[in-house]
Amino acid sequence: MEALNRFFVKSNSAQVAKQRLQTLLAYDRLEIPPGVLALIKDDIVAAISRRVSVDCEHVNVNLLHEQNSSKLVVDIPLIANRGARAVRSAGRSNAR
Amino acid sequence: MLPSILNGHAMNEHTPLEAQVITVTSGKGGVGKTTLTANVGIALAQLGRKVVVVDSDIGLRNLDLVMGLEHRIVYDIVDYVEGRCRLRQALIRDKRAAELFLLPAAQTRDKTAVTPQQMIQVCDELRKEFEFILIDSPAGIEQGFQNALAPADLVLVVINPEVSSVRDADRVIGLAESQGKTQIYLVINRVVPARVKRQEMLSVEDIKEVLSTEIIGIVPEDDAILSASNRGMPVVCNGKGPAALAYRDIARRLSGEHVPLEIPQALGWWQRLFGKAS
Numbered sequence: 001m002e003a004l005n006r007f008f009v010k011s012n013s014a015q016v017a018k019q020r021l022q023t024l025l026a027y028d029r030l031e032i033p034p035g036v037l038a039l040i041k042d043d044i045v046a047a048i049s050r051r052v053s054v055d056c057e058h059v060n061v062n063l064l065h066e067q068n069s070s071k072l073v074v075d076i077p078l079i080a081n082r083g084a085r086a087v088r089s090a091g092r093s094n095a096r
Numbered sequence: 097m098l099p100s101i102l103n104g105h106a107m108n109e110h111t112p113l114e115a116q117v118i119t120v121t122s123g124k125g126g127v128g129k130t131t132l133t134a135n136v137g138i139a140l141a142q143l144g145r146k147v148v149v150v151d152s153d154i155g156l157r158n159l160d161l162v163m164g165l166e167h168r169i170v171y172d173i174v175d176y177v178e179g180r181c182r183l184r185q186a187l188i189r190d191k192r193a194a195e196l197f198l199l200p201a202a203q204t205r206d207k208t209a210v211t212p213q214q215m216i217q218v219c220d221e222l223r224k225e226f227e228f229i230l231i232d233s234p235a236g237i238e239q240g241f242q243n244a245l246a247p248a249d250l251v252l253v254v255i256n257p258e259v260s261s262v263r264d265a266d267r268v269i270g271l272a273e274s275q276g277k278t279q280i281y282l283v284i285n286r287v288v289p290a291r292v293k294r295q296e297m298l299s300v301e302d303i304k305e306v307l308s309t310e311i312i313g314i315v316p317e318d319d320a321i322l323s324a325s326n327r328g329m330p331v332v333c334n335g336k337g338p339a340a341l342a343y344r345d346i347a348r349r350l351s352g353e354h355v356p357l358e359i360p361q362a363l364g365w366w367q368r369l370f371g372k373a374s
Contacts, residue, residue, distance in 0.1 A: 014295045017259050018302045024259075025266050025306060067308075 026065035037061050044074060053079040100310055101250070101279065102349060102357075113145070115223035118230050118350065119248035121272075123264030125235030127256045128285040131321060132343070133232040134162045134330045139347030141193030142332065146226045148187065148197040150218075152244040153234035154209050157201035164328020165190060165198050173218065174202035174209045183221050192333055197226075207239040212246035219247035228350070237271060245272060250279040250350075252312065256286045257298040262306060269309055281312035283346065288317045289362040300359050313346035315339050316360045 027034065041061040048054050055077040064073045120133045130153075137149040151159035154174060160166045168188050171181040176199075190196040199222075202209060210218075215231075222229045233244030245251070251272045255265045265282070272280055284300055291297040300314055318339035324331045331340040332347075338360065348355045 012295045014292070014298050014302065017298050018306065021259055021262055021298075021306050024263055028263065028266060029270070 022065060023063070026063055026070050030063075030070055032063070037063065040072070044076065048076060055079050101352070102281075102310060102312060103354065113227045113352070115226060116228055116249050116350075117219050117223070117247045118228060118250045118252060119233055119244045120230060120252045120254060121233035121241060121244060121268055122235065122254040122261070123237060123241075123268040124256075124261045127254050127261050128315070128321075129235075129254050130159050130162050130232050131325065131330070132252070132254055132283060132285065132315070132346075133159060133230050135332045135340070135343035136347050136350070137228070137230045138163075138190070138193060138196060138330055139332045139344045140228050140230075140351060141190075141196035142344075143347060143351050144194070145228050145351060146195040147193070147228045147230065148199055148222055148226045150199040150222075150229060150231045151201035152210075152215065152231050152240060154201045154240065155203065155206045156234065157203050159232045160188075160198060160200050161328060162325050163190060163198060163330060165200075166328070169200045172200045172202040174205050177210050177214050177218065183218070195226075207234070207243065210243055212239075212242050215243045216247045237268065241268075241271075245275055245277070248272075248277060250281070251277050252281055252283055253309070254283045254285050255303065257284060257292070257300075257303060259298075262298070262303060266307055269307065280309060282307065282309050283313040283315065284311060285315045286317045287314055287360055289360045293362040311357060312349055313342055314357065314360060315342040315346075 038061075041059055044061065045054055045056055045059055049056075058075075058077045060073075060075040062073045062075075064071050120129050120136075122129050133149055137147050141147040149159060149163075150173070151157050152173075153159070157172075160169060165188050171186040173186060175181045176183050176186045187197040187199055190198060199218075219229055219231075229247075231244045231248070234240035251269075253265050253268055253272075255261045269280055282303070284303055287300070288297055292299045300311065304311055316338040318331070318337050320331050320335050320337045321339055324333075324335065331337060332343050345355050
């Protein structure tokens with residue numbers, strides 16, 4: 001299907017341009033320099049890691065922009081503490 | 097917010113209008129500000145309006161070249177501001193219309209030769225004589241732009257359907273709003289309908305959505321523009337091509353007429369073969 005699409009619509013670069021612009025203008029209008037999101041991400045990870053284990057590789061901080069509002073959407077996967085589980089099962093096996 | 101001028105206010109052609117200062121700007125260079133200023137200025141004068149076009153690009157003047165008036169410059173705006181001539185002496189009459197004048201920029205000075213306050217004073221003088229004062233702004237957002245923006249009642253932001261131009265326009269619109277300007281309109285220049293149809297170019301709807309600003313004109317890409325600028329004879333002087341028609345429509349809208357905005361459409365193969373009328 002994608003191959004077919006590629007055949008009929010040679011390049012849908014207009015859509016790419018529109019999406020890039022929407023992101024760019026959201027940043028411009030909020031006066032957020034490009035690198036700041038990465039810094040915010042580091043700050044959040046540092047703060048949360050003090051309490052729970054964070055899967056640093058998969059943390060996402062995105063700017064979501066709609067017509068009249070913008071918001072930060074933060075996605076922070078946590079790592080289950082395998083050690084704790086092992087201890088618990090070990091405890092259980094001990095009890096048996 | 098003021099009511100949009102695009103609704104039209106059905107003015108009689110011979111009712112003199114209250115003077116309006118219209119600044120043509122863009123942020124990005126090379127998008128067609130000067131060509132638009134020349135063409136819309138001439139088109140307004142052809143509608144019977146009293147028009148002066150002002151080149152505020154001090155140091156890099158070129159409105160005179162686009163209009164073919166370069167040999168007639170004696171005094172310029174800096175000469176007037178610094179008291180070397182009267183305003184009338186700096187105005188060059190363009191004989192292609194009844195009441196059309198050019199106030200040229202100086203070529204040998206820089207943007208700081210005139211201040212925003214002086215631009216407002218110059219425009220206040222011009223308001224006594226003219227119905228439309230069109231200011232061609234230099235590219236950028238520095239003092240030349242601030243000079244052009246200061247006296248504006250209405251701001252025309254010219255853009256090309258292209259990422260960097262739209263982004264710069266957004267910045268310029270923000271700056272104009274922060275100066276208290278409420279009448280801000282877009283002109284989308286150099287639209288190629290066939291490329292929009294193939295989704296290779298931002299559409300008018302895309303741009304309107306991204307910038308959420310009203311559109312006052314859509315000018316299709318037109319080969320006639322280059323030869324017109326080669327000759328110093330802007331397309332509205334005698335052209336019947338798509339750009340000439342679009343510039344005339346913008347002039348009619350500015351002069352209060354209600355002219356519906358038409359989005360240029362790509363011709364189908366049948367129309368390409370047998371002409372647009374079929």
